[in-house]
Amino acid sequence: MKIDGTHYRSLWWNAERDVLEIIDQRWLPHDFRVIPVATMQDFADAIYEMRVRGAPLIGATAAYGMALAMREDPSDANMDAAWTFLEKTRPTAINLRWALDRCRAALRPLPQGERATAAHALAAEIADEDVEINRRIGAHGLEIIREIAAKKPAGEPVRLLTHCNAGWLATVDWGTATSPMYQAHEAGIPLHVWVDETRPRNQGALTAWELGSHGVPHTYITDNAGGHLMQHGLVDMVITGTDRTTRQGDVCNKIGTYLKALAARDNGVPFYVALPSPTIDWTVGDGVAEIPIEERNAREVTHIQGVTDEGGIGHVRVTPEGTEGGNPAFDVTPHRLVTGLITERGVCDASEEGLSGLFPEHAQA
Numbered sequence: 001m002k003i004d005g006t007h008y009r010s011l012w013w014n015a016e017r018d019v020l021e022i023i024d025q026r027w028l029p030h031d032f033r034v035i036p037v038a039t040m041q042d043f044a045d046a047i048y049e050m051r052v053r054g055a056p057l058i059g060a061t062a063a064y065g066m067a068l069a070m071r072e073d074p075s076d077a078n079m080d081a082a083w084t085f086l087e088k089t090r091p092t093a094i095n096l097r098w099a100l101d102r103c104r105a106a107l108r109p110l111p112q113g114e115r116a117t118a119a120h121a122l123a124a125e126i127a128d129e130d131v132e133i134n135r136r137i138g139a140h141g142l143e144i145i146r147e148i149a150a151k152k153p154a155g156e157p158v159r160l161l162t163h164c165n166a167g168w169l170a171t172v173d174w175g176t177a178t179s180p181m182y183q184a185h186e187a188g189i190p191l192h193v194w195v196d197e198t199r200p201r202n203q204g205a206l207t208a209w210e211l212g213s214h215g216v217p218h219t220y221i222t223d224n225a226g227g228h229l230m231q232h233g234l235v236d237m238v239i240t241g242t243d244r245t246t247r248q249g250d251v252c253n254k255i256g257t258y259l260k261a262l263a264a265r266d267n268g269v270p271f272y273v274a275l276p277s278p279t280i281d282w283t284v285g286d287g288v289a290e291i292p293i294e295e296r297n298a299r300e301v302t303h304i305q306g307v308t309d310e311g312g313i314g315h316v317r318v319t320p321e322g323t324e325g326g327n328p329a330f331d332v333t334p335h336r337l338v339t340g341l342i343t344e345r346g347v348c349d350a351s352e353e354g355l356s357g358l359f360p361e362h363a364q365a
């Protein structure tokens with residue numbers, strides 16, 4: 001998407017410098033910094049420390065990590081070592097494992113001398129595919145927004161609520177949950193987006209930055225405000241992204257998503273999830289029981305991180321010294337609370353029938 005007139009993806013190959021470059025998201029929305037990712041340790045750190053984040057983007061980044069590994073040593077042993085090294089960086093978003101599996105399956109049959117070139121081409125393909133998937137999700141989501149707009153008095157905005165950042169920064173481009181917003185905005189449909197701050201990492205600030213850069217009206221709210229807004233009829237539709245959705249349609253996403261879905265159900269507000277197919281885990285049925293939830297450093301909760309006046313990243317303690325913090329990073333919204341899944345192939349029910357109807361190649365025998 002465009003920033004000050006220049007089109008950016010969230011990662012790109014710099015052919016002149018022969019290196020992958022990323023936007024270091026730890027500095028956003030305060031500072032736009034581009035950094036190279038040049039070693040295997042750089043790749044692992046970038047994913048774990050959330051310099052890159054969001055399920056589709058960490059998948060694409062991991063694919064470039066595998067390409068680097070194949071350049072350094074294209075042996076089977078190094079391929080397996082790179083898979084393990086990168087896969088353990090974050091446990092919940094399935095796109096990471098999906099991308100690494102896809103790379104390994106494609107590269108393993110090749111002679112070692114061809115693996116580096118093929119791995120690089122595959123990483124670029126995964127990145128390009130992500131852009132197209134998200135563009136299509138946007139086109140399908142736009143139709144839902146259009147239907148809601150048609151029922152409102154002319155000129156009244158469709159009021160959306162979103163959680164975390166499922167924007168272009170969380171993907172290679174467009175975003176998943178934001179793609180319908182951008183396409184509706186471009187189509188001239190008036191919108192207003194309630195943006196959850198999303199403690200503890202405040203990804204809502206990234207969403208606010210994105211929406212602000214594209215002129216989409218929005219308001220930044222605390223994580224606990226959504227239920228109140230829904231009770232007062234101020235939300236027409238909730239739309240979030242997902243880090244892993246099971247074959248029965250259970251949606252794992254940023255911590256707090258489940259509470260939004262409960263509030264939406266209680267208030268008759270449609271709750272949609274923008275779902276690229278690489279985020280579907282066909283091996284899992286019951287998301288609550290089976291999806292591993294990342295437990296991050298408690299310091300992200302006991303302290304608030306921000307950019308200091310001196311230009312560094314600083315932390316301010318919000319709890320008494322010694323208070324124990326708990327930091328589950330994701331939760332699971334059961335499929336019964338989800339109105340629909342917006343995929344690149346269309347919108348379906350959050351159910352095994354719904355998903356396997358759109359993706360019959362994955363339907364279980």
Ligand code: MRU
Binds near residue numbers: 163177240329
């Ligand atoms: O911890 P993060 O910032 O990587 O979590 C991101 C999310 O939960 C997003 O909603 C999800 O990855 C969907 S991104 C299109």
